[in-house]
Amino acid sequence: MSKRDLRNLTLASAALGLAALLPLYDTGYLLSIATTMAMFTVLATSWALFSGPTHYISLATAAFFGLGTFVTGLGFQTLPMWMLPLIAAGLGAVLAALVGLVTLRLSGVYFVIFTLGLAELVRQLVTWVQNRTGQRGMYVLTSITERDIYWQLIAMAALVFLVGWLIARSRMGFALRIIGNDETVAKHSGIDTAMAKILLFMISGAVAAVVGAMMAPRYIYIEPSTAFAPILSFQVVIMALLGGTGRLWGPLAGVIPFTLLWEFISRNAPNQTLLLLGLAFLLIVYVLPGGFVGLYERLQHRFGSGGR
Amino acid sequence: MFFILITGLLLGGTYALIAMGLNLQYGVARIMNLANGEMLVAGAFAAFWVFTAGQVSPIAALLVVAPLAFVVNWLIYRIMLQPLVKRAKSRGALEVDSILATFGLSFALVGIMTWAFGGGFFNYSYLTGRVDIFGSSYAQNRIVAFSIASLLAASLWIWLSYTRAGLRMRAVAVSPDSARLVGIDVHAVSALAFGLGGAVTASGGALISMFFTLDASVGVMFTMKALIIVIMGGVGDIRGTIVAAMILGVAETFVARVIDPGLTLAAAYLLFLGILLFRPQGLFGKKPT
Numbered sequence: 001m002s003k004r005d006l007r008n009l010t011l012a013s014a015a016l017g018l019a020a021l022l023p024l025y026d027t028g029y030l031l032s033i034a035t036t037m038a039m040f041t042v043l044a045t046s047w048a049l050f051s052g053p054t055h056y057i058s059l060a061t062a063a064f065f066g067l068g069t070f071v072t073g074l075g076f077q078t079l080p081m082w083m084l085p086l087i088a089a090g091l092g093a094v095l096a097a098l099v100g101l102v103t104l105r106l107s108g109v110y111f112v113i114f115t116l117g118l119a120e121l122v123r124q125l126v127t128w129v130q131n132r133t134g135q136r137g138m139y140v141l142t143s144i145t146e147r148d149i150y151w152q153l154i155a156m157a158a159l160v161f162l163v164g165w166l167i168a169r170s171r172m173g174f175a176l177r178i179i180g181n182d183e184t185v186a187k188h189s190g191i192d193t194a195m196a197k198i199l200l201f202m203i204s205g206a207v208a209a210v211v212g213a214m215m216a217p218r219y220i221y222i223e224p225s226t227a228f229a230p231i232l233s234f235q236v237v238i239m240a241l242l243g244g245t246g247r248l249w250g251p252l253a254g255v256i257p258f259t260l261l262w263e264f265i266s267r268n269a270p271n272q273t274l275l276l277l278g279l280a281f282l283l284i285v286y287v288l289p290g291g292f293v294g295l296y297e298r299l300q301h302r303f304g305s306g307g308r
Numbered sequence: 309m310f311f312i313l314i315t316g317l318l319l320g321g322t323y324a325l326i327a328m329g330l331n332l333q334y335g336v337a338r339i340m341n342l343a344n345g346e347m348l349v350a351g352a353f354a355a356f357w358v359f360t361a362g363q364v365s366p367i368a369a370l371l372v373v374a375p376l377a378f379v380v381n382w383l384i385y386r387i388m389l390q391p392l393v394k395r396a397k398s399r400g401a402l403e404v405d406s407i408l409a410t411f412g413l414s415f416a417l418v419g420i421m422t423w424a425f426g427g428g429f430f431n432y433s434y435l436t437g438r439v440d441i442f443g444s445s446y447a448q449n450r451i452v453a454f455s456i457a458s459l460l461a462a463s464l465w466i467w468l469s470y471t472r473a474g475l476r477m478r479a480v481a482v483s484p485d486s487a488r489l490v491g492i493d494v495h496a497v498s499a500l501a502f503g504l505g506g507a508v509t510a511s512g513g514a515l516i517s518m519f520f521t522l523d524a525s526v527g528v529m530f531t532m533k534a535l536i537i538v539i540m541g542g543v544g545d546i547r548g549t550i551v552a553a554m555i556l557g558v559a560e561t562f563v564a565r566v567i568d569p570g571l572t573l574a575a576a577y578l579l580f581l582g583i584l585l586f587r588p589q590g591l592f593g594k595k596p597t
Contacts, residue, residue, distance in 0.1 A: 029357070055404055102584050108400065109340055110539065110584060112407055116342075117532045121577050128568050230528075271427070274525075275419025278468070281412025285392070285405055 012161060013178075020154050035146055035218070037259045038153035038205070039211055043232075044240040044251035045160050049167065050200045051237075052245030053176040056108050059233040060099065064092045064205045066228035068212020070147040071128065073138045073222040085210045092209025093202040100198035114235075123228035126243035130224070137223030144217040151213045153174025160207055161300035164248045167200070176200060234277055241284045253292045311444045312561050318446065318500060320557025321454035322516050324550045326530060327537035329509030336481045336501035337546035338399070339389055339406045343414035345527030347506050349419070351377060352522050353425060359432050366434060366514050367456065373514050374507045381506025385499045388413070393498070406490050406524070421524040427448055431521040439476030447520040464508065465546050477501055479501055481544045487555065509534075536580045542590025555579065 022034050043061055051058050068088040075084050099118065103111040130136065167173040177194050178186040186193050216222060235258075243254025258280070265276050288295060350562045355366040355372045356510055392409060396402035435452055438445040452541060479487040488494050516522075526549045536560035541548030556576060563575035589591070 055400065057404065057407060078542060106584065106588050109403055109407075110588070113342075113532070113535045113539070114580070114584070116528075116535075117573060117577065120529075120532075121573055124571055124574050128571055128574075131568070131570070234415070271422055272419060274415045274422065278412045278414065278416030278419055281408055281415065283412075285409045285412065 011245045013158075016154060016158050016161075020151060023150055023158045027147060031146055031261065033263060035150045035153065036263075037255055038150060038157060039215060040236065040239055040255045040259060041252050042153055042156045042160055042211050043208055043236045044243070044255055045157070045164065045248070046204045047236050048240045048245040049067060049160070049164050050153060050197075050204040050250045051240070052250075053173070053180040054197055054200070055180050056104070056197070056201075057112050057237060058059050058115050058201070058204065059112065059230075059237065060096075060115035060205065061208050061236045062149045062228055062230050062232040063115075063122045064095065064208035065212035065215075065232055066119060066122060066126075066224070067091055068096060068209035068214075069216040069222055069227045070212075071220065072216035073140050073212045073227075076140060076142060076216075081142075085213045088209040088213035089206040093206040095209075096202040096226060097198060098204025099205075100194075100201045104197045104201065105194045119228045119233060126224045126228070137221055139221055141220065142217045146218060149214055149218055153211070156207070156210060156214065161248060163203065168248070172196060172199070223231070231277075238280050238284070240291075242280065242288070242291050244295075246292025246293045246297070250291060250293040310442060312565055313558060314441060314444070314446065315450075316558030316561035317451045317554055318454045318557070319561060320554035321457040321461075322512055323533060323537060323557050324590070325457040325515070326362035326509050326512035327534040327541070327549050327553050328461055328464060328546060329505040329507070330531075330534040331541070331546070331549050332477075332479075332501045332508065332539045334538060336477050337389075337498040337505070338393070338402065338484070339384060339498075339502060340403060340410065341502075342407060342410040342506070342531055343527075344410075344505075345529065345531035346414050346417040346421070346507055347381065347527075348516070348530050349421065349507045349522060349524060349527040351510030352517035352520075353421065353430075354432050354510075355514035356432055356565035359434060361518045366518050367452070370456075370514055372510050372513050377510030378503040378507035382499050382503030384506075385502035386412070389502070389506035390495060390499070393495075403525055411581060411583065416532070419528065425524060427524060429518070429521050429523045432533065434518050447519060453515040453518050457512065460508065460511060461546075463552065468546065478544075506591060523591050532573070533548075533576055536576050536583075539588075539593060540579060540583045542593040545590060547588050548592045 019034075019038075021029055021142055043065070047058060047061060050056070056243065068085075068091075071088040071091060072084050079087075099114060103114045132255065167176075175186065175191045178189065179192060179193050179196060182191055212227075212288075219226070239254040239258045240251040241254070243252060244250035261276070262273065266273050290297070326344075329347075330341060330344045333344065354376075355369045356373070358364040358369045359366055388409060389406060392405045393402060396405060416572050428433050435448040437448045437453055439448055440446075468477060469488050476487070476497050477500070478490050479492055480492070480494055480501070484494050484498075487497070533556065537549060537552045539556070541550070543551035558580060559575045559579055560572045583590070
């Protein structure tokens, strides 16, 4: 571990520690926004773990997230609370593996299209099962407060950052960067490209499912159309790309401004959120390719402090 | 059973037209247009609007909808997408860029349409009489929509197969680089194909509005179906697109009638899954060597 690694580790732990103190200061509106931000930080960072190096745009976040909320919704009365995120992680990984096995051997377009409808597909299937069994939405009434959820999410964020850091240093991370640059080269150097992509997609899917399981008590009432709302996938993609996927902290740099903007727009002009989402996509493609990270690196390059 | 087959084929005809529009845009212009469904909804809105405001039949509305959609899509290609094509270093980079840009466009369009027309469902009654075929009765509007869709699809096919402009378009679809070598202006042909694709899809929207209830945000469902049809039929393969659209139409109708109307997307996904697993090159595609 080099000096720089040590410095980054200290900085990251300090920042996370500071973030964890927030509920002591305020448990109202501020905590509510911070919880949303923490949720998106975990989701966007884990999304970028997979989609950053490979350039495969996954729109499946909502499917994994919804799966997680349903695990909590169905199991919180009979199973111990600590088991639910683990089950969600397992199911999320299995779903990701299935999707990955079908699509990740083929080109990126198939993957995007398949994940685009995945949340809607799972929603239709769940609704159908519910109709057959005569079940409706369910109440998740627990003693878990927003503060607990926030702390769980911060812990999850720490875990995701750690995993991302470890992956970037591992052979696996190296392999993924080669795949992202040129898949043919990667294949010729003996990398099992499909396997590497599937494994990483499983991590990303498992994390999204865990976040869903943790967030479920916040919603109190769960039904398929809200749990699997596809908009979540797009929000995650926007935030990650707006921040930039080149660095581990990139998505966080997108989550904070975009969550605030989204909050502002949905309070003042609730019908214009989709327009905002569309304009944000266009902004990223035309003005900010590489996101804030890319901008930061270009500026750094231009005003050349040199040593990164 | 026979009723399901006919209803499915009637639906498939309109699907075929919509998917042909997407196939032109992806096959020739190389743009994976995820705002395709919004063009469809815009076409449907236009037909709805002229019908309720002026009692103009949706078929007459096509005469306005198609040229208008052509111009709009041509401009979209020239202004928004051509810069992306020019800056792209590889096919993969262009795909990511065009997917993100057209997603942006799609959300922006949904936002604008919701703002302009409201978020509610819309439909109108046009040609609601019924026709008897082989002992079961079918709605007139579905049959008319199917006939016009087939007519448009057939003319498009003939135009692509037998005219010089169609030949140019097919040349670009096969290989943009080689097409440039024989003196074809690839950007102009791509813009034309993109505009034409948009016009075809918007016409499909106007037709489908005769018998479907739509709202401003339903576009993505149609994009999804059109994408599945295009992949199932093979990119750039018109015959494959038509067959795939018919299969999807019948499969969807079957699932909706026999199992549950809420599972239509699941039916489409089942087909998609089969294609991805067994024939990723499309129904009639050859295995890449």
